[in-house]
Amino acid sequence: MSETHVASGKVREIYALDDERLLLVASDRISTFDVVLPTEIPDKGRVLTGLSGFWFARTMQIVPNHLLALREDGRSTECKRLEMLPIECVVRGYITGSGWKDYLASGAVSGHRLREGLRESDRLPEPIFTPSTKAQTGHDENIARDAAAELVGRTCFAEVERVAIALYEFASEHAETRGIILADTKFEFGLDKDGVLVLADEAFTPDSSRFWPADEHEPGHGQPSFDKQFVRDYCETLGWDKTYPGPELPDDVVVGTRARYVEAFERLTGISFEDYIDNPGAVLR
Numbered sequence: 001m002s003e004t005h006v007a008s009g010k011v012r013e014i015y016a017l018d019d020e021r022l023l024l025v026a027s028d029r030i031s032t033f034d035v036v037l038p039t040e041i042p043d044k045g046r047v048l049t050g051l052s053g054f055w056f057a058r059t060m061q062i063v064p065n066h067l068l069a070l071r072e073d074g075r076s077t078e079c080k081r082l083e084m085l086p087i088e089c090v091v092r093g094y095i096t097g098s099g100w101k102d103y104l105a106s107g108a109v110s111g112h113r114l115r116e117g118l119r120e121s122d123r124l125p126e127p128i129f130t131p132s133t134k135a136q137t138g139h140d141e142n143i144a145r146d147a148a149a150e151l152v153g154r155t156c157f158a159e160v161e162r163v164a165i166a167l168y169e170f171a172s173e174h175a176e177t178r179g180i181i182l183a184d185t186k187f188e189f190g191l192d193k194d195g196v197l198v199l200a201d202e203a204f205t206p207d208s209s210r211f212w213p214a215d216e217h218e219p220g221h222g223q224p225s226f227d228k229q230f231v232r233d234y235c236e237t238l239g240w241d242k243t244y245p246g247p248e249l250p251d252d253v254v255v256g257t258r259a260r261y262v263e264a265f266e267r268l269t270g271i272s273f274e275d276y277i278d279n280p281g282a283v284l285r
C-alpha cells in the first residue's frame, strides 16, 4: 500500500488516503485480558468491518457518520477525517465491567446514582451515558458528566449524550430481538470541518461493545462473552498470568471462535457472511 500509516490500535491500523480521508483496516488479531494473542481468528476483521458498515447505514437518520466506502477486501473502511472529541462515549444498558465496580464502590456511575440492590449484569431501568477519558496507556477511566462537559463544551456534551443514547436504544432493541444483548457500547465522535457532530471509528462491534447471548442472561455474576468466551475459557485452563506474551490458540478454539463471530454477524445483519465476502456493499443496503 502507498498510503501513509497514521496510527495502530491493538487490532486495527489507520492510514491516510489524503487530507480529508482515512483508511481504517481491521485485522484478524484478537485480544483477551488486554493482551493481543499470537494466533489470529480468520475473518474477524471482516466481521467487525461489516457490522460497523451495517450499523452506519442504519443509523444515518440519527446522526451522520464518517463512512465513505467499504473496500472490496471487506476489512477496510474509507472514512472522512474528523477532529475527534477527547472523550470515549460509553452507553450502558446493563451494569457490568467498570460500571459495576464503580457502583459497588459509590452507588453511582459517572454521576448517575443507581438504586440500591442491583446485581452484577442487571438491566438498568434506562440506558445511561458514562463518558470516559481516552487513556494513552492503561484503561479508560469513567469521568463525571461535569468533567466530560468541560472537555467538549456544554452544548456539545448535551448533543453527544442525546445521540449516544438514541443510537444505543436503536441497536440494542434490534439486537435483543435477534437473541443478542448489547450490554454496553463505546462510541467515538468527531466534528467535520463545518463543526457538525459525526459518528466515527467503529459502531456496535464485539470489540467496542459487550455482546451477550440473550438466552443465557443471568444476573448475579459476570456474563459469558458471545464472541470471546471460548478463548477466555481456554486461557483459564492454562494458568497463564495474563501478561504479554499471550498463548497460541489451538485449532478447535480458533474454529469455534470464528463461528461465533460469523454467527453474531448473521444474526444481527440477517445477511449471510458468504454474501458479504462476495460483496461487502451488501451490508449498506
Ligand code: Q0Z
Pocket: 007, 008, 009, 010, 012, 013, 014, 022, 024, 025, 066, 079, 080, 081, 082, 083, 084, 190, 200, 201
Ligand atoms: C480513530 C483508532 C484505529 C488506532 C483516530 N474518522 C476519523 N477521523 C480522525 N481520526 C479518527 C477517525 Cl476514525 C481516529 N481512531 C481510533 C482506530 C487504530 C486508533 F483503527 N484514532
